[in-house]
Amino acid sequence: MRHSLDSITDKFKQVFATNPTVWADAGGRVNIIGEHTDYHDGFVLPTAIDLRSYAVASGREDGILRIYAADYDSTVEVALEGLEPFQQVDWRSYTCGPFWSWIGAGRPFSGADVAIASNVPSGGGLSSSASIEVSMLGIAKTLSCENPSCLDIAIIARAAENHFCHVPCGIMDQMASSCGQKDKALLIDCRSLETRLVATPTNWVLVVADSGVRHSLAAGEYAKRQVECKTGMETIISSYPDVKVARDVSMDMLNSVKDRISEVSFRRLRHAISENERTTKAADAFEAGDVHLTGQLMRQSHQSLAKDYEVSCQELDTLVQIASGIEGCVGARLTGAGFGGNTVNLVHKDAADNFCSELKAKYHKASGIETIVRIVRPSAGLLTGRF
Numbered sequence: 603m604r605h606s607l608d609s610i611t612d613k614f615k616q617v618f619a620t621n622p623t624v625w626a627d628a629g630g631r632v633n634i635i636g637e638h639t640d641y642h643d644g645f646v647l648p649t650a651i652d653l654r655s656y657a658v659a660s661g662r663e664d665g666i667l668r669i670y671a672a673d674y675d676s677t678v679e680v681a682l683e684g685l686e687p688f689q690q691v692d693w694r695s696y697t698c699g700p701f702w703s704w705i706g707a708g709r710p711f712s713g714a715d716v717a718i719a720s721n722v723p724s725g726g727g728l729s730s731s732a733s734i735e736v737s738m739l740g741i742a743k744t745l746s747c748e749n750p751s752c753l754d755i756a757i758i759a760r761a762a763e764n765h766f767c768h769v770p771c772g773i774m775d776q777m778a779s780s781c782g783q784k785d786k787a788l789l790i791d792c793r794s795l796e797t798r799l800v801a802t803p804t805n806w807v808l809v810v811a812d813s814g815v816r817h818s819l820a821a822g823e824y825a826k827r828q829v830e831c832k833t834g835m836e837t838i839i840s841s842y843p844d845v846k847v848a849r850d851v852s853m854d855m856l857n858s859v860k861d862r863i864s865e866v867s868f869r870r871l872r873h874a875i876s877e878n879e880r881t882t883k884a885a886d887a888f889e890a891g892d893v894h895l896t897g898q899l900m901r902q903s904h905q906s907l908a909k910d911y912e913v914s915c916q917e918l919d920t921l922v923q924i925a926s927g928i929e930g931c932v933g934a935r936l937t938g939a940g941f942g943g944n945t946v947n948l949v950h951k952d953a954a955d956n957f958c959s960e961l962k963a964k965y966h967k968a969s970g971i972e973t974i975v976r977i978v979r980p981s982a983g984l985l986t987g988r989f
């Protein structure tokens with residue numbers, strides 16, 4: 603781990619020549635199953651992890667926000683009054699946007715000096731952006747002595763990502779990063795925003811493996827999937843007026859309109875519907891300790907994402923295929939938006955060290971890419987405090 607609360611506190615002192623008064627630390631997340639379902643009001647099963655973002659701050663009264671990002675060794679300074687989304691979206695948007703969104707939600711805030719650092723790999727499908735947004739809101743909450751729920755924080759963070767960073771994401775990442783709990787996964791109903799805590803089975807660990815690929819087309823393709831589903835949904839809604847979103851559609855309904863929607867929309871919706879079924883089943887199996895069923899559903903999820911939703915890539919498929927042949931691994935799939943980033947693997951704890959080295963070596967042989975394979979622990983979401 604590169605960063606910690608201690609290291610970012612030292613940086614804060616160097617940059618701002620004073621001591622911070624508050625801290626916040628929020629998890630990245632790994633999604634076990636339930637991919638590309640959150641923006642269809644469906645189900646997801648993520649957990650916050652121990653790769654995290656760390657922020658420290660002291661308050662100001664003059665309406666100025668200064669943020670130092672250790673990962674870029676750079677500082678942004680803005681006046682809160684009249685703050686608007688930046689022309690170009692970069693780290694400044696992800697750090698300033700949450701404060702803009704916080705004020706937009708009617709919460710008080712008079713300015714701050716903030717330092718932030720993240721151990722969540724950027725663009726790797728492990729929600730580095732959500733963990734940064736949520737840690738920024740942890741600072742806003744602690745400095746302003748407000749007491750929003752973890753769900754309130756997730757909603758405000760998502761609004762920042764949607765409207766300040768212009769990313770049309772669902773709520774999964776921000777909820778995991780804000781509401782996660784140690785040793786638990788969260789089954790989130792993305793319509794009601796209710797969560798059920800799902801205990802992670804003892805003796806099994808989650809391993810993430812980085813494909814090393816970062817596809818810049820991910821953002822455009824992500825929005826395109828939403829359009830492809832929407833087009834199919836219009837036909838379904840015209841036949842079934844009670845239906846509002848893909849979450850309401852059964853496989854029978856989808857099949858009944860098969861010859862009236864495009865083949866692409868059909869496959870996209872087939873993924874959204876089948877993934878919801880797999881996710882609720884996997885949550886029950888996970889909780890009951892039936893890791894083999896959970897793993898089987900994870901493998902099916904990957905196939906559906908690769909073939910029907912088409913958000914995988916050759917490197918992710920290679921990682922999943924190699925992982926599935928290594929002893930002790932019962933399930934492997936891409937995690938997050940796809941098109942690169944990480945896979946998540948469910949592995950017996952006694953086999954985990956060997957799994958990590960074998961996957962790394964075999965992936966390198968197959969692709970020429972040096973990957974990082976690591977065990978991640980289901981962890982708390984947002985933690986905050988005062989010095």
Ligand code: GLA
Nearest residue numbers: 637638771772773774938939
């Ligand atoms: C990204 C988005 C999430 C979700 C996933 C895919 O991580 O931020 O809202 O849609 O992709 O499941």
